[in-house]
Amino acid sequence: MAVYTEIEDEELERFLADYDIGHLTAFRGIAEGVENSNFLLRTDKAGVASDFILTLYEKRVNPDDLPWFLGFMRHLATEGLSCPLPVAGKDGNALRMLAGRPAAITTFLSGVWPRHVHEAHCAPLGAALARLHVAGSSYAPTRANSLGPHAWRPLLNATQQSAGSEEAFPALIGELDQALGRILSDWPGTNGQKDLPHGQIHADLFPDNVFFLDGKVSGLIDFYFACTDLLAYDVAICLNAWCFDDDGAFHPVFAQRLLEGYESIRPLSADERAALPTLCAGAAMRFALTRLYDWINTPAGAMVTRKNPMAYVQRLRFHLSAAGSEAYGG
């Protein structure tokens, strides 16, 4: 839920004058996206109504990364993926400033994100992820994953420091510390482990970032964690985000559909499959750690809804006890 920054009328008018998208006819704050301020923007150009999303990038996005993100979205849209297409101003630049923040206008996508995931969502989701990977392979610039494996130990240490001596935490942090040791020693491409295919990944493809229409994926949004990393790690993030119910129970059928959908476009190699338990544990670790850090460092009742880290600790336990990649079906 997010409008962190209000935009003055005159500022908005001046900003839009730099575009050739017609005349503003509606402007509403959108209560979605946690990191940035988003507005629905409707324009009229010679009688044709068009909708856009105006995003103001707030402090959690590094402005230096924005050209990479917007370039990636433009690349994917050009390759036929349904994702927000950055709209350039009259000078050709899509990345601009508004209300003291970096800002961009992108196209509006139809569809509804699933509040509850069903089996039927999982194959289309998997296929959409694979299409993203395939389309991304021709986007040459790279961006390191700032929340990848090398970041997890420092994040755990920072969490431990913030937690102080609060009673509930030492046991949990001990558990994460031990799990992290195992995950990092098994991680592909390190410690003599086989490396896996790299490429552009979304890295945050949760249900609220995927719109569906008539049972098909109609749009992928929120590319602001995208980066260059193991493609199968992106699959592992989706297995975590789409294949467990609210009570933390794993749905093997959902995972099977997700992998079938993915492999209908891009088959996983035997090494990628074999690494799934470790990749899934790593993905669960990444979200457990950022949620735990935010939980401890966000005052209760603050504007941002805190997400419970324990849902990802439960997933982590599941993956660490998984008996090989067969646990994920297939």
Add this chain to the structure above:
Amino acid sequence: MAVYTEIEDEELERFLADYDIGHLTAFRGIAEGVENSNFLLRTDKAGVASDFILTLYEKRVNPDDLPWFLGFMRHLATEGLSCPLPVAGKDGNALRMLAGRPAAITTFLSGVWPRHVHEAHCAPLGAALARLHVAGSSYAPTRANSLGPHAWRPLLNATQQSAGSEEAFPALIGELDQALGRILSDWPGTNGQKDLPHGQIHADLFPDNVFFLDGKVSGLIDFYFACTDLLAYDVAICLNAWCFDDDGAFHPVFAQRLLEGYESIRPLSADERAALPTLCAGAAMRFALTRLYDWINTPAGAMVTRKNPMAYVQRLRFHLSAAGSEAYGG
């Protein structure tokens, strides 16, 4: 900023099946409105796209009042006012249940609400308010103003009790208590004071409830404080909401434009004009009291942004020292 309730996909599907508005193609939470949850709903019907707002009524709205509110909006829209038109389901009912809450679909209105009020907004706003009053005169059902003068003393007492012995408050509460005595003894229709014309009023026509397009009012929204009360009191609420800048300075020219716009549609009687200082002081009192009550009873950093009551205490002081209705121009 408001999505307090999430709606399950299947619930939404079942809910929409009771309407004849076509097929859902987009659904986004709207970060506007403080009291309720609002969603942008787009449908496609035989190739024609239409936009609606879906509102879930949260706990601050009394469900028993909803038929009156929706009936009033339908009446105003039928009379040609640009306000949300409640959309009836196939059974003819506009008021339904969704996610355990009363819910309604209304039409989407174009326009942008002014983040900063300028002189040019004030005459169109005044005229729109007068049109609302004229159109409302043929809506027969009445609804008492639950935040009218009779509610102010109990609200002040409740505020005093919640405030406890916090240092800053006794002086402020003493000031409000004294001002309230004067306002209530001067209030039209009481204590031998002349009564004024009653009718249906909006009672909350702040800038974020008024959309403009090309310098004209394109829509009035948020009728959930509307009630039957003195028409000139609604003018007084707008004088408070539109004619002071962020530093609390009064703009007599804004007030003059607002009154000119209003009187271009519905002239004020001499008695209504003469009562403006008391009505304006009462309106300032009403918003000072509800904001002060919320300020004291909302924990710092809660999800709801607290509005500073002092802006309305300043306005109250201004109105109490106003040298007659000439202070408001005209």
